[in-house]
Amino acid sequence: MTAPVLAPADDWADLQGAALLGTDRRPLPEPRTALAAAVDRTDPAGALLDLAAVAAVRRRAGALPAPAVETPAPAPDDPRPALPEAAARRLAVLLGTRGGHGSTANLAELLPQWLTAARTRGYRLPPALVPTLLDTARARSELRSDAVALAGPLGRWLAPHNPDWKYVTRTAGEQDVHQQPGELLWQEGLFAERVTHLTRLRRTDPAAGLALLASTWSTERAEDRVLFLDSLQDGLSAADEDFLEAALSDRSKNVRATAAELLSTLPGSALAARMAARARAAVRHDGDRLHVTPPAACDAAMQRDGIPVKSPTGRGERAWWFGEVVAGAPLALWTTGTGLGPEQLLALPTVDAPDGGGAEWAEDLREAWARAAVRQQDAAWARALLGTPPRPGRDTRTPGAPAKLLAVLPPAERAAWTAAFVQTHGLGDAFQLLGACATPWTPPLSTAVVAALKRAAELGSYPWSHSGVLGMTERALAPETAPAVEALAADTSPDTAWSDTFTRLAGTLRFRQAMLTELE
Amino acid sequence: MEERWSTEHVLSLAPDPASLKAAGKLSGPGPWSATGTGRGALWGLCKGSGSTPYRTAVELGTPAYKCSCPSRKFPCKHALGLLLLWAAGPEAVADGAAPPDWVEEWLDGRGRAAADRAAKQQAKAAEADPEAARRRAEKRAARVAGGARELRLRLADGVRRGLADPLPAGAWEEVAARMVDAQAPGLASRVRVLAEAPQDELLEEYAMLHLLAGAYGRIDTLPEALAATVRTRVGFTTDAADLLAGPTVRDRWHVLGSRDTADDRLTTRRVWLHGAKTGRHALLLAFGRPGQAPDLALPTGRLLEAELAYHPGARPLRAVLGTRYGGPEPAPAAAPAGLSPAGALAGYGAAVAEDPWLDGWPTVLADVVPVRTPEGWQLTDGAHSLPVRRGALPEAALWRLAAVSAGHPVTLFGECGHHGFTPVTAWDAEHRPVPLG
Structure with a gap:
């Protein structure tokens, strides 16, 4: 028997042996107990089963526990307050225990x-x-x-x-970051763990992060160096300049480009100053106009500062160099040099310098400024580039990548701009903009999204053509909007795709609201 | 007033995950109107796709459900949604309302039907022909005895030839079928277990089956209680109504645990009770077809004042639930008193001495630490240890046990047997029961 429970010594092994080979070939074991001696032995097979039954019951009834096993030291106490009971039940549902039952969508x-x-x-x-x-x-x-x-x-x-x-x-907690395991992790961890560690360290102690990266820099692989360099973005300061300046001579082109990009966001860096000089040469302000003279060549110094000779997307060479130079120059250059604000600069007409190419530079200049605003996280420039929030009836489009510019603005402003956009343009192009907004969405933004969904339903479009936005809505819509969504669900004709969509959305909102309330 | 059920309790009533999901959507106040609770019932109107709302009502004691929707699921998503809404608190469904007419009618009708059934039962018992019943019973007893004799011969053949010599595939399946023909389903299912048994457990299975078939062969010579055990194990059943007509045990029953097992034909729910006054253990069984939850839902940790009728036997355990006096109440936050591993095995041993075919006995272990060892999980009290029965629980459940214990001694309810201990419920540091299944 495989029972892991110890049993008194007996004749089980003999019985087992006889049973395995068969009573035709093996004699019955001699009885060892009075009860066994009383078994009728005329039919050996029946007698063997009788003896085995006696022994099996005896073993079961007389089973003894095994010796104690060593117990590990108990877990340290957790001083945090216990989770409220309702929240504990909610977590069980979210984790899908009890047979994976979920009560609402998503x-x-x-x-x-x-x-x-x-x-x-x-x-x-x-x-x-x-x-x-x-x-x-x-x-x-x-x-x-x-x-x-x-x-x-x-x-x-x-x-x-x-x-x-x-x-x-x-997965070290924030507080463990300075401890020995961090060092060990850096030396021996998997790549993703090392990146996480470095990023965390940069948030709390940028100098220690830089020192850690510098300590192994020369032995890292080129593709890893790019990503490690990327994590210097957190806590980037003038203290990092020497390291980055050295990285401009790196063997790997991607490392060089990343180092240049980081340096260009440090307004006081030597690279920023070099870019500023190039930008000043390319754009001249004469009072009421901007004269554009794109670079005529991409010299060795420009290349060292991270400007590739060829555009990766095949743009015209001069437009490409021009864009890289302006995007890499500190934005303050333009305002201090002209005494004008971003809005005023954007309103100035652009003309070709005598040796310039054509009037299309205006667009290139705006795109480059937009990239610089995102890189340098400059809210004033981002605001000016985005323009006033679009109003109903006026179809104003923002050039560049509005979602990226939006991300530079403070959360409330982001939400207000996006709400205005959604009111004017609906949800068709709003996916990235909504994604740039902080969650949960503000009540005005939520109301605008619900109204846009209502319009989409009334216009007879299909919910699945909005599935991206709907998924985001389930995560981000303000809980205050739940009654409006419920009303919408009630008004929509039943058993249609939109009715299901609104009902599910309302259910998710209710669930989310209840879930956050329980945690208070 | 009925105490509001916990969400988990409501969830456990769902016939399948799809129903639960559907019910979750109906668990908010949105679709509901005219809800109320009183007279041991809960009701409301649920807006569906049609113009007339569905009328949904739940009688909380049994529980029983009524809904005007066409669903064949039982309980339907409306009844579950209404229960979830009610479980959320008094702001969702107000207490102490007078039921509307349609609920009154249903409750009255249920009362009448129950009275009718009881009257019919009595009438049937009075009418039945005791002579014919005796003849039927004798006929069956003879067929079972024939089956048992044949089984003993097959077992002896196997041992004569040697267990190392494997039987042709399907041989035991054929024997099991013959036992079904002989109206001995208990023997048939043990034969199927034998067919699956690993080599080193084979002799034990042979011997216990040989013992059972032999015991049936001389059942007339056995003491009455042991004879009843043998009859039950061979496959005779007793009607719940007949049992309840006999002696019952009234007690405050503590629900120590509950576990569902399912195959493709049947969901079986086991609910273990322990009597506060009598100190007796009891096991209730409930069954559900696929798509239907077993109708018995007693939340672990609750106390239930009720009468139970035990199935007869040398070591009575299985019981049927009779009259309940009130709904399940919360038990005081305290773990039940328990035994050491050595005491638990001694308790199982005493039970086996009365019913040798017992695989395990309901047991509360006190102050044991679950420890994961290379040989499997062990429960230790510092003096001895008891292995957790292998394969009895999914690994995730054992980790849950380890987390609840966190290396400290815990109280644990489960079945203690010769294969080890099968945990069912653990009590956490705040003395709250945690189901492990």
Whole structure:
């Protein structure tokens, strides 16, 4: 018998042997107990089964426990306050325990919000949910940071025992960043873990991050160097200039370009000054006009500063160089040089310099300024480039990449601009703009989106042609909008695709609202 | 007034995940109107796709459901949605309302139907021909005895030839079919277990089946209680109504745990109870067809004042639920008293001495730490350890147990048997029950 329970010594092995080979070939074992001696042995097979029955019941009835096993030290206490009970039930539903039942649509989208909110409020999870959360975060790496923080000391205590949860020990909390494991992680970790570590370190101690990167820089692979360099964006300052300036001579073209881009966002850097000189040569202000003279060549110095000779998209050479120069120059150059604000500069007409190419430079100049505004996170320029929020009836289009410019603005302004855009243009082109807005959306923006959905339903378009926006709406719509969506669901003719869509959206909103209320 | 159920309790009533999902959409106040609760019932009107709203009502005691929707799911999504809405709190569905006429009529009708059924049952019992019933029983007993004799011969053949010599495929399936023909379904299912048993457990399975078939062969010589055990294990059943007509045990029953198992034909729900006054364990079984939840839903940790009727046997455990006195109430936040691993095995041993075919006995273990070892999970109290029965629980459930314990001793309810311990419920640091299944 495989029972792991110890049993008193008996004749089981003899019985087993006889049964395996058969009583035709093996004699019956001699009886060892009075009960066994009483068994009728005329038919050996029947007698063997009788003896085995006696022995089996005896073993079962007399089973003894095994010696104690060593117990590990218990998990450290978790001082955080316990999660409110309703929130605990909600988490169980979100994690799909109890047979994976969900009560409303799109719970997978709401789990990240729940985790972030619970983590911010500093709750301790019910222990029984910690393993499910760790399993879920194993499959969805974007949840890991919140999941590990919420799992807390219990999670770190459990993880070493389960190979599936190896990531827990590698997902360091913010507070662990200076400790030895960080060094170790940098030396031995997987690439993604190292990038995460570096990014985190840059947020808390940029100089230490730079030192860490510099310590292994010469041994990193070129494709890794590009991404490591990227993470210097966090906490970028003049202190990084020497390192970046050196990286302009890197073997890898991508590393050089990335270093140049970073330097161009440091207004006081030598590279920014060199770009400013080039930009000044290319654009001259004469009072009421801007004279454009694009660079005639891409010399070695320009190339070293990260300007490729050929445009990757095949644009005309001079337009390409011109764009790179202006986008890499500090925006302050234009305002201080002319005494004009961004709006005024944008309103100035552009003319060709005598040796210039054609009137199309105006567009190139705006595009380059837009790129510079995004790179330098300059809200005043971004605002001017986006223009006034579009109004109903006036079809104003913003050139460039409005979503990127939008991201430079403060959240409230972003939402207001997007709301105006949605009111004028509907949802067709709004996906990226909405994505640039902070969640949850402000009530005015939410109202504008709901109104636009209502119009789309009335115009008879199909919900699935808005599926991208709808998915985002489920995550981001303000909870205050729920009654409006419910009214919409009630007004839409039943059993249509839109009715289902609105009903589900209302359900998700209610769910999200209840979920956040429970965490208060 | 009925205490509001927990969301989990409502979720456990759902016949399938799709119903739950659909019910979730109906769990907000949006589609509902004219909701109320009172007289042990819950009701409301649910706006559907048609012009007339559905009338949905739940009788909370049994529970029983009524809905004017055409769904064949039971309970339907409307009933579940209404229960979820009600579970959310008094602001969603107000207490103490007078039921509208259509609910009154339904509740009155249910009362009448129950009275009719009881009257019919009595009438049937009075009418039945005891002579014919005795003849039927004798006929069946003879057929089962024939089946048991044949089974003993087949088992002896196997041992004579040697168990190392594998039987041709399907041989045991054929024997199982013959046991079904002999009206001994209990023997048939044990034969199927035998066909699946690993080599090193084979002799034990042979021997216990041999013992059972032999016991049936001389059932007339056995003490009455043991004879009842043998009859049950061979496959005779007793009608719940007949059991409830006999002696019952009234107690405050503590729901220690519940577990569902499903195959493609049937969902089986086991609910373990422990009597506060009698100290007796009881096991309730409920069944559901696929697409239907078992109709018995008793939340773990609750107390239920009720009468139970035990199936007869040398070690009575399985019982049927009779009269309930009120709904399940929350138990005080305390883990039940329990045994050490050594005490638990001794308890199982005492049970096996009375019913040798018992695989496990309901047991509360106190102060054990679950430990993962290379040989599997162990439950230890520092003096001894008891293995967790292999394959009894999915690995995720054992991790949940480990998390609830966090390395500290816990109270654990489950079945203790010769294969080890099968955990069902753990009590956390706040003494709240955590289902592990």
